[in-house]
Amino acid sequence: MSAIDLLDVRKVYRDRDGQDLVALERTRLSLAAGEFLCLLGPSGCGKSTLLNLVAGFEAPSSGEIRVAGRRVERPGADRGVVFQQPTLMPWLTVIDNVAFHLTLKGVGRAERRERAQAYLDLVGLRGFERHYPAELSGGMSQRVGIARALLMNPAVILMDEPFAALDAQTKSEMQEELVAIWERVGATVIFVTHSVDEALVLGTRVAVMSRRPGRIREVLPFDAPRPRDVTSPAFNDVKRHVLGLIRAESARPPRAA
Incomplete structure (x- = not known):
């Protein structure tokens, strides 16, 4: 059984003029358990829409x-989401932000802080528990997110450009940390990015989407050893191919759905 299956997914929005806007069309994709898939494509191709559908924030048309053979109809604890901005609650400390969903479930203070501490240790934030x-x-805020x-112990982690606003050095450090965390927890990851380099540093496969209406144009496996050498011929051969796909799609006129 696949960890995630998208079966001929179509998503249509209605614009302010009452016209249909097709964001995704006949989208098919399957992920095995423990896979790290990076999702690339031209701006506006539906990457974030796809992620929101898997998260259950929206329903397909x-x-x-x-997910794990069960139809997605709403958000669930089996899917953790990390956004581009970590959306932390400014009135809560770091440890209480991490433990917030346990608070909503009525878990006692001592237990929720103990459980949150384990994940703060995992992301390297011991000592910052009482900070706001x-x-x-920015990098520390994303670690909190x-x-x-992770505290929800999800089988699937969905990440929407979580490092886009970080400086180059912090982004590189966060990418290394994310790979280490993924290898440790074994979750299935879908990671949306605009950066081909980032996709190839992180992913076990890279999916390239077409221009809107979005479809999966090509999925490329990438099993280079880690840490990935961005100067290696193998890395740059795949990078050139992916860039060529994205450029071709960006230059293509929008298709009729």
Whole structure:
């Protein structure tokens, strides 16, 4: 059984003029358990829409999404989400932000803090438990967001450009940390990015989407040893191919759905 299946997924929005806007059309994709898939494509091709559908934040107009064989109909604890901005609650400390969903479930203070501490340790934030979000750097805030998602012990982690706003050095460090965390927890990951380099540093496969209406144009396996050498011929051969796909799609006029 696949960890995630998208079966002929179509998503249509209605614009302010009452016209249909087709974001995704006949989208098919399957992920094995423990896979790290990076999703690339031209701007506006539906990458974030696809992620929101898997998360259960939106419903497909037609087709079906399954996680572990079960149809996705709403958000669930089996899917953790890390957004581009970590959306931390400024009035809560780091540890209480991480443990927030346990608070909602009525878990006692001592237990939820013990459980949150384990994930703060995992993302390298021991010592910052009592800090507030305003006292954190961008990279540290994203670590809190990742710890919060991991605390739910999800089988699937969905990440929407979580490192896009970080400087180059912090982004590189966060990518290395994310790979180490993924290898440790064994979750299935879908990671949306605009960066081909980032996709190839992180992913076990890279999916390239077409221009809107979005479809999966090509899925490329990439099993280079880690840490990945971005100067290697193998890395740059795949990078040139992916860039060629994205450029071709960006230059293509939008298709009729």
